[in-house]
Amino acid sequence: MEGQGTRRVLVAAFFNKVKPFLAMVFLQVGFAGMFIVTMLCLKRGLSHYVLVVYRHAAATIAVAPFAFIFERKIRPKMTLKTFLKIMALGLIEPVIDQNLYYLGLQYTSATFASAMFNILPAITFIMAIIFRLERVSLKSIHSQAKIVGTIVTLGGAMIMTLYKGPILEMFSGKTPTHSGTTSSSSGTGQNLLVGTLMLLGSCTGWSGFFILQSVTLKEYPAELSLTSLIVFLGMVQGGAVALVMEHDFKAWAIGFDSRLLAPVYSGIVCSAMAYYLQGVVMKDRGPVFVTAFNPLCMIIVAALGSLILAEQLHLGSVIGAVVIVIGLYSVIWGKSQDHIESPTLAKGKGSSLELPVAVKDVMDHENAIGGPANKSEIPTTILVSQK
Secondary structure: OOHHHHHHHHHHHHHHHHHHHHHHHHHHHHHHHHHHHHHHHHHHHOOOHHHHHHHHHHHHHHHHHHHHHHHHOOOOOHHHHHHHHHHHHHHHHHHHHHHHHHHHHHHHHHHHHHHHHHHHHHHHHHHHHHHOOOOOOOOOHHHHHHHHHHHHHHHHHHHHOOOOOOEEOOOOOOOOOOOOHHHHHHHOOHHHHHHHHHHHHHHHHHHHHHHHHHHHHHOOHHHHHHHHHHHHHHHHHHHHHHHHHOOOOOHHHHOOOHHHHHHHHHHHHHHHHHHHHHHHHHHHHHHHHHOOOOOHHHHHHHHHHHHHHHOOOOHHHHHHHHHHHHHHOOOOOHHHHHHHHHHHHOOOOOOOOOOOOOHHHHHHHHHHHHHOOOOHHHHOOOOOOOO
């Protein structure tokens, strides 16, 4: 019995440690699918303003019942200050960020857009420093790594924008010749510049969303309810923008094809589930960790974009993406050193940066062995969060 109780605690500790990684990998796979499905939808003529509204309508329908059922008793009281922050969240990401993203996607390609979004951790890191959510000491090596990595990441984004290079053939021996397929992926230099600026604006908006969500969660620690309010207010505000921008009501028509699949898929997976999982992980790991898995999405989209959309991949995009990944993981290494030092440097200053094992798991272990657990039986990596 004692051995079984110890094993249960060890398994719980291991699962608790890998949960944030599994959640972020799952989301990157989901985001990769969104890049492809959304590009197909936009090519078939659906307005991106309408897509934003339908996406968050689907997200609201998906997540609101769960918030109502599971958080009835723990939902904190709503204040005007918190409500205004949630309204800002609904405007920054669902409306501003996503409309800029869809515009940038139309001017570039799914592969280029997913690669460009690798600068998201760098922008988030800069904003986290500005709002004092990230610690930087110029004398420490890991802080220097984060700063240098941020500069390298931004340099990679400039390479992708300014240098195109020859076309790389990934999965086929010939390049598609019909202009309808390749116009959005190759584009003119002016279109590429405009699309890049749109994507940079989208990245900035998404980073601001992460920062504000991290702050709001401290005042309103009910992830499902917060997600429901964000997507609902995003739908309302996005609807107002769409009504102003789209005067033809035929633009709102959808059928049982990609024009329906795109808002349903992106709403459920990339809004409802993403906002919730990001909020859960962000409470313990911070906004920079949440944005650190984007290269996985880029790899998946590059493969799917060539297979499904017949997109052209240019050498400049590959070189820029490699530079971005190098800079990105310099930032991640610096963040990992923060996690190692946090138990000794930040005692009593918020929650541990390791995801905590629930107190119930430790109590189950005590009950299983018939008494209080000895310190030697519980791994030293089990940390209970301090509020």
